[in-house]
Amino acid sequence: MPGGRGFATAALLVIVALTCIAIAKRLESERRVIRKLRELRATDSPQSIPLEGLSAMERETLDRLREAGVLRMDKTRGYVDATALKAFKGKRLRFALTGALCALTLAVLIAAILLR
Numbered sequence: 001m002p003g004g005r006g007f008a009t010a011a012l013l014v015i016v017a018l019t020c021i022a023i024a025k026r027l028e029s030e031r032r033v034i035r036k037l038r039e040l041r042a043t044d045s046p047q048s049i050p051l052e053g054l055s056a057m058e059r060e061t062l063d064r065l066r067e068a069g070v071l072r073m074d075k076t077r078g079y080v081d082a083t084a085l086k087a088f089k090g091k092r093l094r095f096a097l098t099g100a101l102c103a104l105t106l107a108v109l110i111a112a113i114l115l116r
Contacts, residue, residue: 009114013107020103026064027096033061034070037080050077 036058054062062078065071069084 006115009111012110012114016103016107016110020099023096023099027092029057029061030065030092033058033065034080034085037071037078052076 062071062073065088066073066078068088070081070088071078072081073079
């Protein structure tokens with residue numbers, strides 16, 4: 001193996017770290033968009049806001065939130081469903097904690113196996 005066990009360990013740990021960063025970035029973008037909608041008081045249908053002028057990343061995040069049931073929207077307007085948001089936040093917290101625990105366990109196993 002070129003580079004030996006140390007190189008393999010480093011490469012695998014980098015993969016774990018990059019995966020954690022990607023997940024954290026996704027969770028942060030969801031949090032940011034939800035905060036933005038709540039600041040605009042888009043919390044029910046009569047107060048829905050226009051979704052024009054959003055960046056591509058914000059639109060992608062809105063699509064994920066819509067699929068999760070947190071965001072209710074038609075073609076041009078949207079609002080946050082407060083009931084669905086509460087359930088979503090609980091699921092997201094469990095997902096983040098489980099992911100962190102799995103990443104830590106995987107990192108320890110990789111290091112233990114390759115550095116023995």
